[in-house]
Amino acid sequence: MIRCDALIVGGGPAGLAAAIALRQKGVDVVIAEALSPPIDKACGEGLMPDSHEALEKLGVALGPEDGHCFEGIAFIAPPLCAVAPFRGRPGLGIRRLRLHSRLVDRCRELGVRFHWGSGVAVRRGEPVLVQSESCRYRYLIGADGQFSRVRAWSGLERGKVLSKRFGARRHFRVEPWSRMVEVHWGDCGQAYVTPIGPEEVCIATVSRSPSARMDGVLAGLPELRRRIEGMPAVSALRGAATTTRRLCRVATGNVALVGDASASVDAITGEGLALGFRQALLLAEAVEAGALDLYSADHPSIVRLPQAMSRLLLCLDRWPSFRHRALSVLAQEPETFPRMLSMHLAQESMSKFMLRNGTQLAWRLFTVAPRSTAY
Numbered sequence: 026m027i028r029c030d031a032l033i034v035g036g037g038p039a040g041l042a043a044a045i046a047l048r049q050k051g052v053d054v055v056i057a058e059a060l061s062p063p064i065d066k067a068c069g070e071g072l073m074p075d076s077h078e079a080l081e082k083l084g085v086a087l088g089p090e091d092g093h094c095f096e097g098i099a100f101i102a103p104p105l106c107a108v109a110p111f112r113g114r115p116g117l118g119i120r121r122l123r124l125h126s127r128l129v130d131r132c133r134e135l136g137v138r139f140h141w142g143s144g145v146a147v148r149r150g151e152p153v154l155v156q157s158e159s160c161r162y163r164y165l166i167g168a169d170g171q172f173s174r175v176r177a178w179s180g181l182e183r184g185k186v187l188s189k190r191f192g193a194r195r196h197f198r199v200e201p202w203s204r205m206v207e208v209h210w211g212d213c214g215q216a217y218v219t220p221i222g223p224e225e226v227c228i229a230t231v232s233r234s235p236s237a238r239m240d241g242v243l244a245g246l247p248e249l250r251r252r253i254e255g256m257p258a259v260s261a262l263r264g265a266a267t268t269t270r271r272l273c274r275v276a277t278g279n280v281a282l283v284g285d286a287s288a289s290v291d292a293i294t295g296e297g298l299a300l301g302f303r304q305a306l307l308l309a310e311a312v313e314a315g316a317l318d319l320y321s322a323d324h325p326s327i328v329r330l331p332q333a334m335s336r337l338l339l340c341l342d343r344w345p346s347f348r349h350r351a352l353s354v355l356a357q358e359p360e361t362f363p364r365m366l367s368m369h370l371a372q373e374s375m376s377k378f379m380l381r382n383g384t385q386l387a388w389r390l391f392t393v394a395p396r397s398t399a400y
């Protein structure tokens with residue numbers, strides 16, 4: 026029998042972050058993960074600047090040697106191009122495999138126990154089994170991703186799926202041509218280009234259509250296609266769904282959910298990983314206080330802003346004419362996009378931003394004469 030204080034189901038970024046945060050509080054942790062490390066996943070592989078603070082609290086200091094820094098975000102829908110540099114620290118493009126290895130190393134340093142290649146059977150009305158082995162734990166943490174079985178098993182499924190889209194990613198050997206993460210907007214979806222190394226970029230595409238796939242999205246983005254034409258692909262194509270999900274509760278009894286299992290945001294926000302790291306820290310505080318209710322109560326304060334931004338950005342995806350107008354405003358008013366990015370990263374409050382700029386922005390959206398800017 027496996028005995029521990031906390032059994033974490035799922036050893037993705039959120040599960041590993043939760044293990045680190047709990048170990049830092051002296052909790053005896055076991056992670057059971059169906060796959061073996063390092064674990065890859067379809068992802069844009071961009072860590073936004075607001076991830077650093079949480080990662081540092083977890084004792085994981087990532088630097089340029091782990092990937093490639095990027096200095097802001099560019100929205101591109103030729104001929105329109107709007108650029109927002111970050112205020113303060115840069116973001117980091119990092120291969121998923123590298124991120125996973127760095128988190129696993131930190132877990133090992135702290136004495137987290139692992140059961141790799143161990144699918145956890147979570148069946149309604151039955152006890153949890155790790156590879157048919159029974160388990161005695163004080164807390165069960167579901168970090169088993171968007172389609173969490175722990176969520177269903179523990180009765181925490183009640184909530185809303187606000188959006189569902191389909192993503193894919195692939196790496197190309199090419200020198201990054203921009204110091205920004207580029208988000209290319211097309212009618213079939215978006216492609217994000219994240220610099221990952223001096224000679225490598227990660228391209229992730231996301232579309233509402235399950236049949237669009239990466240080629241379908243890139244077909245509507247000729248400028249980006251030209252950039253990567255003839256460049257060797259250096260990884261296999263991987264796909265994954267991306268959702269915006271809100272739950273009524275993320276903890277019940279001695280069970281809690283973290284990461285995508287607990288709440289997710291569309292990939293376009295670039296906030297999925299940072300959210301998981303922050304939730305992990307919050308969960309550890311609640312476990313230390315012996316009150317998972319605190320976690321459930323404070324969880325919405327972490328996800329509210331990214332989910333609001335997710336909905337806003339998805340309006341640009343859904344309505345091409347709105348997108349065209351919005352990008353025209355952002356391209357013509359170089360102050361607005363950086364301030365919106367600061368709001369996205371919680372460096373500026375959303376209500377203050379809307380109070381100061383909301384009316385003027387709405388007016389500009391209706392009156393803007395779409396003009397091109399050089400891409």
Ligand SMILES: Cc1cc2nc3c(=O)[nH]c(=O)nc-3n(C[C@H](O)[C@H](O)[C@H](O)COP(=O)(O)OP(=O)(O)OC[C@H]3O[C@@H](n4cnc5c(N)ncnc54)[C@H](O)[C@@H]3O)c2cc1C
Binds near residue numbers: 060070174296
């Ligand atoms: C196309 C795309 C692009 C994205 N781009 C970005 C980006 O640029 N930046 C960003 O921050 N976020 C991005 N995201 C979101 C980010 O990938 C997720 O938020 C993140 O992976 C969530 O981590 P997690 O640990 O909660 O879940 P996962 O990474 O899904 O990990 C869950 C783990 O649980 C394991 N598991 C599941 N069931 C069981 C079981 N029964 N027993 C044992 N193990 C189990 C799985 O094997 C898996 O390893 C993107 C997502 C997509 C789809």
